[in-house]
Amino acid sequence: MCQLIWVAIMSDVVDQSEAGDDPLEHYMMSLFSVPSSTSSKLDITIPQEEKQELERNQNTVLRKSPRLNTVTGEMHTVASDQHPDKGSLITDDGLKASSGTTSILPTVVDDCKASASISTPKKSDYKAEQIPTDVLLAPNQKRELQALLDQSLNASLTSCADESYRQPIASPQRSVVATTIAAQDKPRIQASTLHDSGIRLSDIPLPSTHLMPAIKTECTDEMRVNHQVLTNSDVSALEAVCKTISPDLPDYRAHWSNHCPSWAQGTFDALLFKCRGVTLAIPLTSLGHIYTHEERLKQLPNTPSWMLGVKPLPQGQLKVIDAGAYFMPERAPSLNLEGELYILGLAGCLWGFAVDTLTNPVTIKPEDVQWRSLNSHNPWLAGAIKKQMCVLIDAPALLTFLQLPSV
Amino acid sequence: MTAQLTKKNPSEDPVLQWVTFHLAGETYGVNVMQVQEVLRYTEIAPVPGAPHYVIGIINLRGNVVTVIDTRNRFALSPGEITDNTRIVIIEAEKNVVGILVDSVAEVVYLRQSEIETAPNVGNEESAKFIQGVCHKNSELLILIELDKLISDEEWAAIGGF
Numbered sequence: 001m002c003q004l005i006w007v008a009i010m011s012d013v014v015d016q017s018e019a020g021d022d023p024l025e026h027y028m029m030s031l032f033s034v035p036s037s038t039s040s041k042l043d044i045t046i047p048q049e050e051k052q053e054l055e056r057n058q059n060t061v062l063r064k065s066p067r068l069n070t071v072t073g074e075m076h077t078v079a080s081d082q083h084p085d086k087g088s089l090i091t092d093d094g095l096k097a098s099s100g101t102t103s104i105l106p107t108v109v110d111d112c113k114a115s116a117s118i119s120t121p122k123k124s125d126y127k128a129e130q131i132p133t134d135v136l137l138a139p140n141q142k143r144e145l146q147a148l149l150d151q152s153l154n155a156s157l158t159s160c161a162d163e164s165y166r167q168p169i170a171s172p173q174r175s176v177v178a179t180t181i182a183a184q185d186k187p188r189i190q191a192s193t194l195h196d197s198g199i200r201l202s203d204i205p206l207p208s209t210h211l212m213p214a215i216k217t218e219c220t221d222e223m224r225v226n227h228q229v230l231t232n233s234d235v236s237a238l239e240a241v242c243k244t245i246s247p248d249l250p251d252y253r254a255h256w257s258n259h260c261p262s263w264a265q266g267t268f269d270a271l272l273f274k275c276r277g278v279t280l281a282i283p284l285t286s287l288g289h290i291y292t293h294e295e296r297l298k299q300l301p302n303t304p305s306w307m308l309g310v311k312p313l314p315q316g317q318l319k320v321i322d323a324g325a326y327f328m329p330e331r332a333p334s335l336n337l338e339g340e341l342y343i344l345g346l347a348g349c350l351w352g353f354a355v356d357t358l359t360n361p362v363t364i365k366p367e368d369v370q371w372r373s374l375n376s377h378n379p380w381l382a383g384a385i386k387k388q389m390c391v392l393i394d395a396p397a398l399l400t401f402l403q404l405p406s407v
Numbered sequence: 408m409t410a411q412l413t414k415k416n417p418s419e420d421p422v423l424q425w426v427t428f429h430l431a432g433e434t435y436g437v438n439v440m441q442v443q444e445v446l447r448y449t450e451i452a453p454v455p456g457a458p459h460y461v462i463g464i465i466n467l468r469g470n471v472v473t474v475i476d477t478r479n480r481f482a483l484s485p486g487e488i489t490d491n492t493r494i495v496i497i498e499a500e501k502n503v504v505g506i507l508v509d510s511v512a513e514v515v516y517l518r519q520s521e522i523e524t525a526p527n528v529g530n531e532e533s534a535k536f537i538q539g540v541c542h543k544n545s546e547l548l549i550l551i552e553l554d555k556l557i558s559d560e561e562w563a564a565i566g567g568f
Binding site (some may be wrong): 009091157277279280327328330331370381384387389390393 | 459
């Protein structure tokens with residue numbers, strides 16, 4: 001198309017037709033003052049109507065095209081396969097070629113939709129060895145031609161600076177995401193999908209690393225698929241995973257003061273019990289009831305191994321935990337479920353511990369306990385009773401731990 | 408000649424004292440400056456949720472001290488408790504901890520020049536504790552760097568009391 005335009009221009013020049021007011025045309029005519037005899041050699045058979053239409057189009061293109069590749073106006077080569085139209089070009093010998101390879105005229109790039117920038121010809125685009133010798137310009141002629149072309153180009157750019165080029169540039173993230181989706185053969189997720197489902201990505205409390213693969217251009221196919229098939233259930237699952245990764249951990253020491261729990265600010269009583277051969281202690285203030293295991297507990301499906309089952313009570317179902325399996329999974333089990341068994345029910349909740357044996361309660365002073373430090377990994381561990389050399393359980397912290405959603 | 412030089416310049420080749428103990432037939436040594444006392448075996452109360460290399464806790468004159476299973480730490484097979492079993496109370500990284508050993512031998516004097524670099528063999532878990540080796544009385548003495556026996560993270564795990 002572009003070449004056709006310039007063929008039309010040149011045909012006007014050759015035909016010595018009535019020159020317009022455009023100084024560029026005047027100059028082109030003076031430069032390419034091809035005699036009429038030469039014109040007869042040109043196999044250009046363009047009807048007059050089409051010629052006029054092309055002339056009109058020429059003005060239109062020059063006015064609208066922002067990518068007029070006429071920055072220098074110097075002769076440069078355009079490969080025929082690089083131009084979509086492969087239109088007629090004027091070769092070095094002045095003959096028309098249907099798939100020419102050399103152009104002495106500025107090339108008009110048709111596609112002006114993709115970019116708002118003006119493409120600048122590279123040095124590699126110029127092939128000096130293909131420059132026809134008979135049309136070489138003197139330096140002053142080049143400068144004058146360059147000035148005229150620049151003037152024409154500036155006028156065209158000024159007129160074609162439509163609204164599309166004044167729009168703000170999209171945010172980088174959107175741009176990258178759009179590029180990623182466009183590069184895929186099967187775009188299976190759209191922003192409208194999440195919008196229709198009422199879910200915004202910004203609302204999902206995901207770590208940034210979870211979303212990064214979607215906007216990376218070098219993500220693997222697996223990552224791509226995982227983010228393409230996001231559905232509501234997937235988003236829910238991701239939210240659950242995120243809660244697992246970075247849950248809002250409760251403050252297990254909220255009830256602590258003076259380096260010991262609130263229930264141990266003064267002298268307190270603790271009940272010692274054994275499970276799996278290890279003696280543990282729990283403050284009496286944290287105990288609700290002590291049940292004897294008379295009937296088999298009702299086991300619940302899909303529960304952890306340390307969950308023995310539930311015990312029906314008038315106030316509800318008491319969830320019974322195997323204390324040995326829960327506190328000391330590394331030790332061999334010793335809990336005889338068929339034999340005598342005690343269930344220590346925690347106060348104020350429906351959680352209980354099944355233990356092997358009970359001993360008499362002991363009175364303990366705060367200084368008799370080596371209280372755990374902040375960096376202890378067991379939040380339910382309050383400290384160690386020095387005299388009995390047993391671990392003291394922090395029931396409120398343990399209850400907080402048990403009531404986590406993951407538990 | 409070297410000995411004469413070291414005698415003239417003792418600061419360049421200091422003499423260090425090492426407490427030696429036996430573990431699985433081998434002789435190990437720890438710096439005497441880090442040893443507080445040696446106890447006979449006493450009942451060790453297990454601690455729920457403790458790491459696998461922690462046996463439990465003992466009451467040392469009113470203080471709770473964590474006891475480490477040295478065999479487990481050195482990737483050795485478990486041993487039996489005998490009359491010679493001892494708990495060596497050491498101080499490492501400003502923490503007091505007990506290490507369970509088969510028996511305690513003696514205190515030896517070693518010059519710094521006598522300590523050789525340990526060959527870089529074996530698994531990394533046990534090799535990282537070894538400060539060096541020394542041939543003394545026709546037997547190999549393995550010197551332990553106690554500060555590397557337990558990492559900071561492990562101290563956080565076992566030093567809860």
